[in-house]
Amino acid sequence: MNTQAAVMTETLPFTLPNIRGRYAFGFDLSKATWFKVGGAAEVLFKPKDAEDLVTFIKNKDPMMPVTMLGAGSNVLVRDGGIKGVVVKLGSGFSEIIFHGTEVIVGGACLDRTFVLACAEKGLSGVVFLVGVPGTIGGAVAMNAGAYGGEVKNFIKWVEIIGTDGALTRLQAADLSMKYRKGNLPKGAIIVRASFILQNGAPEAIHARINAYLQQREDTQPVRGRTGGSTFKNPTDMAAWKLIDQAGCRGLMIGDAQVSEKHCNFLLNLDAAKAADLEQLGEHVWQAVKEKCGVELEWEIIRLGE
Numbered sequence: 001m002n003t004q005a006a007v008m009t010e011t012l013p014f015t016l017p018n019i020r021g022r023y024a025f026g027f028d029l030s031k032a033t034w035f036k037v038g039g040a041a042e043v044l045f046k047p048k049d050a051e052d053l054v055t056f057i058k059n060k061d062p063m064m065p066v067t068m069l070g071a072g073s074n075v076l077v078r079d080g081g082i083k084g085v086v087v088k089l090g091s092g093f094s095e096i097i098f099h100g101t102e103v104i105v106g107g108a109c110l111d112r113t114f115v116l117a118c119a120e121k122g123l124s125g126v127v128f129l130v131g132v133p134g135t136i137g138g139a140v141a142m143n144a145g146a147y148g149g150e151v152k153n154f155i156k157w158v159e160i161i162g163t164d165g166a167l168t169r170l171q172a173a174d175l176s177m178k179y180r181k182g183n184l185p186k187g188a189i190i191v192r193a194s195f196i197l198q199n200g201a202p203e204a205i206h207a208r209i210n211a212y213l214q215q216r217e218d219t220q221p222v223r224g225r226t227g228g229s230t231f232k233n234p235t236d237m238a239a240w241k242l243i244d245q246a247g248c249r250g251l252m253i254g255d256a257q258v259s260e261k262h263c264n265f266l267l268n269l270d271a272a273k274a275a276d277l278e279q280l281g282e283h284v285w286q287a288v289k290e291k292c293g294v295e296l297e298w299e300i301i302r303l304g305e
């Protein structure tokens with residue numbers, strides 16, 4: 001009997017399955033997101049491996065909400081926190097397996113780790129991911145992209161655990177991933193993905209890696225507390241240009257700021273609340289609508305209460 005689960009039944013409106021991984025109760029999510037804001041997760045669950053996660057999903061209370069979190073680099077967790085269980089994959093989901101130009105990688109592996117490991121093997125294709133500070137799970141879920149590259153162009157298959165707890169392999173052709181949209185079944189958890197890459201000279205790949213990292217350093221507040229691009233680019237338009245035209249560059253609410261360096265990025269300068277950041281984003285949205293006649297779409301995923 002998992003003693004943690006027994007304790008939980010007394011303090012929460014749901015029971016928790018017995019698992020081999022770890023539960024953390026009242027976990028402060030500002031420690032797990034790039035913005036460094038947000039309330040607590042009622043429960044944070046770190047599964048040991050895919051089998052453990054299957055056990056959890058199959059045996060959980062059907063009324064208990066489950067939210068998936070990667071590296072927290074594209075989410076804004078609200079100040080009231082997240083009800084139910086937040087799942088975060090750990091080291092049991094980080095393996096990288098090479099089969100020639102096919103590379104199978106775990107959902108918790110960081111994009112940068114993946115790109116560098118591929119570069120060492122002389123494999124290119126996903127080099128554009130090097131400066132994206134998320135996990136492979138997040139990259140597939142968001143169809144991450146940069147410098148003209150997109151995850152969807154390199155995916156062969158994705159292994160998911162569905163809301164019924166079934167571990168399924170979905171072929172890329174069945175996903176129809178779109179701009180910043182993985183298009184996975186609702187509630188699916190990505191545990192592994194297979195990429196088809198191209199052979200290349202390691203020195204040339206490393207030169208591209210360095211160039212991309214430098215370009216980011218020059219144009220984005222990469223060392224700030226941010227969530228990356230706040231809004232998706234509308235077709236044939238750059239969101240940052242619209243935000244600039246609407247006069248929002250540098251705008252502040254409390255300690256939340258529209259970045260001076262890249263105005264599609266919001267920043268927590270120090271002690272911003274999630275509410276300040278969200279209010280600032282909504283203000284930008286309204287200003288762009290009024291001044292440019294464009295209704296932007298949030299790219300940042302807002303979670304919680």
Ligand SMILES: Cc1cc2nc3c(=O)[nH]c(=O)nc-3n(C[C@H](O)[C@H](O)[C@H](O)COP(=O)(O)OP(=O)(O)OC[C@H]3O[C@@H](n4cnc5c(N)ncnc54)[C@H](O)[C@@H]3O)c2cc1C
Nearest residue numbers: 068070071072073074134135137138139141144145190228
């Ligand atoms: C400085 C900076 C620069 C960035 N630059 C780029 C860029 O160039 N291009 C770009 O596309 N993005 C960029 N981003 C945004 C972000 O890094 C990407 O969207 C990234 O892919 C998100 O991965 P994550 O692991 O952090 O996911 P999170 O932010 O934790 O989650 C994002 C979404 O993915 C879901 N998710 C995460 N893991 C899984 C999983 N295993 N299974 C199912 N769903 C999952 C979450 O539920 C959530 O809906 C940037 C962010 C920052 C802070």
